[in-house]
Amino acid sequence: MAGHISPKSTYYAVFAVLMVGTAITVAVAFVNLGSFNFPVAIGIAITKATLVILFFMHARYSSRLTKLFVGTAFFFLAILLGLTMTDVLSRGLKTYPGGAGGSGYGVRAPLATGGAAGAPREGAH
Amino acid sequence: MSDSLASHAGSHGAHAAHHPDLQHHFDTLDQQHEAATLGMWLFLITEVLFFGGLFLAYMLYRVWYPVAWAEASRELDIVLGAFNTAVLIGSSLTMAFAVRSAQTGKQRATVVWILLTMALGLVFLIVKYFEYKEKFEHHHVPGPNFVFEGPQAGPAQIYFSLYFLMTGLHATHMIIGFFIMAVVAWMAHKKRFSPDWYTPVEISGLYWHFVDIVWIFLFPLLYLVDRAGHFA
Numbered sequence: 001m002a003g004h005i006s007p008k009s010t011y012y013a014v015f016a017v018l019m020v021g022t023a024i025t026v027a028v029a030f031v032n033l034g035s036f037n038f039p040v041a042i043g044i045a046i047t048k049a050t051l052v053i054l055f056f057m058h059a060r061y062s063s064r065l066t067k068l069f070v071g072t073a074f075f076f077l078a079i080l081l082g083l084t085m086t087d088v089l090s091r092g093l094k095t096y097p098g099g100a101g102g103s104g105y106g107v108r109a110p111l112a113t114g115g116a117a118g119a120p121r122e123g124a125h
Numbered sequence: 126m127s128d129s130l131a132s133h134a135g136s137h138g139a140h141a142a143h144h145p146d147l148q149h150h151f152d153t154l155d156q157q158h159e160a161a162t163l164g165m166w167l168f169l170i171t172e173v174l175f176f177g178g179l180f181l182a183y184m185l186y187r188v189w190y191p192v193a194w195a196e197a198s199r200e201l202d203i204v205l206g207a208f209n210t211a212v213l214i215g216s217s218l219t220m221a222f223a224v225r226s227a228q229t230g231k232q233r234a235t236v237v238w239i240l241l242t243m244a245l246g247l248v249f250l251i252v253k254y255f256e257y258k259e260k261f262e263h264h265h266v267p268g269p270n271f272v273f274e275g276p277q278a279g280p281a282q283i284y285f286s287l288y289f290l291m292t293g294l295h296a297t298h299m300i301i302g303f304f305i306m307a308v309v310a311w312m313a314h315k316k317r318f319s320p321d322w323y324t325p326v327e328i329s330g331l332y333w334h335f336v337d338i339v340w341i342f343l344f345p346l347l348y349l350v351d352r353a354g355h356f357a
Contacts, residue, residue: 003158003327005228006221015218022210022344026203029349037353041345049338056221056334058327066163073170077177084181088188 004061014055021048146322158324165328169335176339179291183346186283193280195351197273200265201288202256206348209252210340216245217337224330227323232316235326239310242333246303253296260285288347295343298336305329 025044033040054060059070144154151157187194223238264272265285273281309329312318318326 003228005225008222008225011218011221011225014221015214018214018217019211022207022214025345025349026207029203029345029352032353038350041350042342045342045345048341052217052334052338052341056217057331062162063159066159066166069163069166069170073166073173076170077173080174080177081181081184085184085188088185 161324190280193277197281197284198351201348210344220333227326230320235313243306
């Protein structure tokens with residue numbers, strides 16, 4: 001039962017890419033990309049995580065059943081985050097002309113900040 | 126090894142001789158290894174969703190309070206955060222080498238790589254201690270003594286609650302991992318592993334790498350994403 005033995009060079013290469021990725025994500029954080037800062041940061045993190053899973057955790061050399069299990073974790077995570085966020089982000093959308101749902105696009109927070117605009121309370125719209 | 130194999134087989138009476146590390150309910154060492162790997166991944170699925178709940182809470186409140194998120198995240202020390210990220214990635218490298226040493230039958234090297242992994246884990250936790258200490262000194266710990274200047278005090282407290290929950294749960298995993306590594310290092314020291322059987326090294330390695338992955342996401346989300354100041 002030897003399993004797959006990766007050459008040391010593979011591990012050093014993955015380590016180098018992870019460190020470069022960390023440096024890039026720190027550098028990019030100080031550049032104002034507007035609404036792209038968040039997707040870029042998450043994209044780099046997903047890339048780094050994928051490398052760790054494939055090479056350090058040997059998922060690349062695992063059985064198909066193990067690969068299915070790995071995929072299952074992220075499938076359910078995607079459901080958890082994806083369905084909840086699409087719900088929350090679309091709550092402020094206008095559903096029909098003149099209808100309920102406020103004016104156009106917006107996200108309403110349950111807690112007031114600064115009291116300037118007034119807090120939308122439960123059942124306010 | 127051949128004596129222990131013979132005496133082990135002898136103690137089982139009619140049983141055929143088999144590898145001493147092969148449990149009776151498995152046919153082969155490969156099958157046993159596969160089952161152990163699969164079981165660990167099953168546990169890691171539950172861990173992904175455990176942390177996933179906190180990441181979801183983070184996402185929701187970030188969408189609701191982007192200004193507070195930007196202001197509060199700037200209170201974190203980006204140098205310490207980046208340093209700890211490098212330390213954890215380094216510990217994943219030493220862990221990968223620990224598994225590789227076990228696979229190739231180098232027991233002494235396995236012990237050394239695991240001890241290095243533990244040392245890096247300890248460095249991470251010490252840095253985290255100083256970060257937490259600084260938060261207490263600045264009254265950034267949620268509760269009656271929480272202080273945050275400006276109109277964002279309320280949601281900033283939510284940010285710091287999530288900061289402590291997420292990094293605290295992560296640090297708890299690090300501490301547990303540290304003790305698991307201590308046990309595995311002791312087993313390697315006692316020459317329990319061979320290229321035929323090194324499952325504990327591989328399995329604890331999966332756990333260690335998972336904890337590293339959690340930090341790979343925590344670092345940009347908590348320390349970095351709102352640095353550029355497009356909300357300010």
